[in-house]
Amino acid sequence: MPSTKLLLTAAAACFLFALAVPTVAITVGEDAATDDVVLEATSQYATVDANGDIRLDLEALNKRAITTADDVFAITVNDDAVERVWISNEGGLEFYEGTDRTATITERTPLEPSAGETTSVGVAVDTHGDYDSTETFTVHVAYADEADDDDDENDTDAVPKGINLESLEVHPTTLETGDTVTVNATYRNNGRTTEQVTSALTVDGTVVDTETLEVEPNETASVVFERRMQWPGTYEVGVDGIASESVTVEGPPIDVLSATVSPVELTVGDTATTEATVSNPTETRVDRTLELAVDGIVVDAKTVSIAPESEWTVTFERQFDDAGTHDIAVSGVEAGSVTVTEREPFPIRNRELSAATTAALAPPMATGFLFVAVAANRRWAFVSRR
Structure with a gap:
């Protein structure tokens, strides 16, 4: 069985993906109707070399981006006994059917081809991470007559995996x-x-x-x-x-009447205040727990005791460490949203160290005095964050 490799080049970066397959009859770039599975290059990006390797050349992959190439190679199944085919990968590759990137080919969403059926495969390359020079992906072929560890009544091939x-x-x-x-x-x-x-x-x-x-x-x-x-x-x-x-x-009509949040524009690390007013129109004192939710997740809670025929205002303080727009609510009542932006560095004007200052810091060694002589004539800049 020939080895199958995918070579992906991007600017100065070169990634080699070795394709491992199970012990079944698989050919690459050949019209072999007698083999169970046939892989064939089908795009201008892909070629098959003399060693039976699939070579994929993609140029100018952007850093921290996802680049897609549709219909790169094809998988043809010739054996009725082949029940499922899928592709796994630990690196930055994703495989999908034809031109539909949402139709990923994974263990949970495998191909279930009939004999003689050909499926075109696209490739998405994610360059957000750092990868080794060699990454491996595997084509898996499952047969209908393969025995599972459990009895036939527990067979789960026909239902989604996971x-x-x-x-x-x-x-x-x-x-x-x-x-x-x-x-x-x-x-x-x-x-x-x-x-x-x-x-x-x-x-x-x-x-x-x-x-x-x-x-x-x-x-x-x-x-x-x-x-x-x-x-x-x-x-x-x-x-x-x-x-x-x-x-x-x-129960009695005790409810959160209103909720507000301020300020609505923050920088990372700032705190917003959320206030909620609760009404108790009954003639008895009641205890209630109010919950602060950020982006649909409860992050804080406070229990209050409300006197008969009165209102009570509850205050939450919340620090925001993630940039973006966040929706705020109190016990199901919307309080509004806050927009958090990244904090920009605050530069302080350049200062020049005086000779007296540097002399006081100088070590009592000849090399130390030489360092001070250089530092005393250097301008220094300081950057702080509020």
């Missing part, structure tokens, strides 16, 4: 303010390796709690969340933003 949410239970769906709703989420690992999943409990799309699970291959694992519902109304309670159930909370 972890999927299998079931969601939310109860009760009607409760009083202050009561707790229980959320049980079960995940199944359809892959062949142990994987982790972080389950996120959401209320009306806001992440209020998370927990990380480790799921064994072809097994399930569950996480149980408990959430105290303090505010009357109807809410969508679920996990991961992909499954939820409506929960109705009944």
Whole structure:
């Protein structure tokens, strides 16, 4: 079986990708209908040399960018026993079908070709990272008659690989303010390796709690969340933003009336103040917990006791260390957004060290005096950050 290599050149950088394949009949650049899988160069970027290597030449790859080349080479399957084909890579390459970069060819989204079917393959090169001079990608070929470790009834070839949410239970769906709703989420690992999943409990799309699970291959694992519902109304309670159930909370009309944030323009490291006003129109004192959410994730919480027939203002202080625009809310009530920009360096005017100053710093050695003589005539600049 000939070796298959992909040579990628970009300006002065040269990357060599060695293509490893399983022990099956594979040819490169040949019309071999008797072989299980045939790889063929199909674009002006690709050539097949005398050694049976695929050579891909792409010029002027931009740094920290993604460059794509459509329909670079083709994969033809000739054997009915071939069930799935996919490509893996540890470096900055991504493979996709034809011209559709969203149709990636991975273990989770493999090709499932019929005998005689040809699939064109595009290549995306990500230069955001630093890579070794040699990177390896692998073409995987799976056959229908390959035995899995489990019984046939546990075969997962026909379902997506990786972890999927299998079931969601939310109860009760009607409760009083202050009561707790229980959320049980079960995940199944359809892959062949142990994987982790972080389950996120959401209320009306806001992440209020998370927990990380480790799921064994072809097994399930569950996480149980408990959430105290303090505010009357109807809410969508679920996990991961992909499954939820409506929960109705009944009780006195105690609610967050308004929420504001200021200032709305910050630099990295600055603090914004968010204020929320809560109303208690009842004749009894009530306790409520207010939650500050940034970009849909709860980051702070405060519990207050509100006197009968009165209002209470709660204040949150939040430092922002990431540039960008961030949405702020308090217990589901929008407070607005803040825009955070990078802090620019603040230059201080040049200062010249006096001879007296440098003489005081000079070491009592001949070489030290020589250093001071040079430094005393040098202008120095200082840069500080506010």
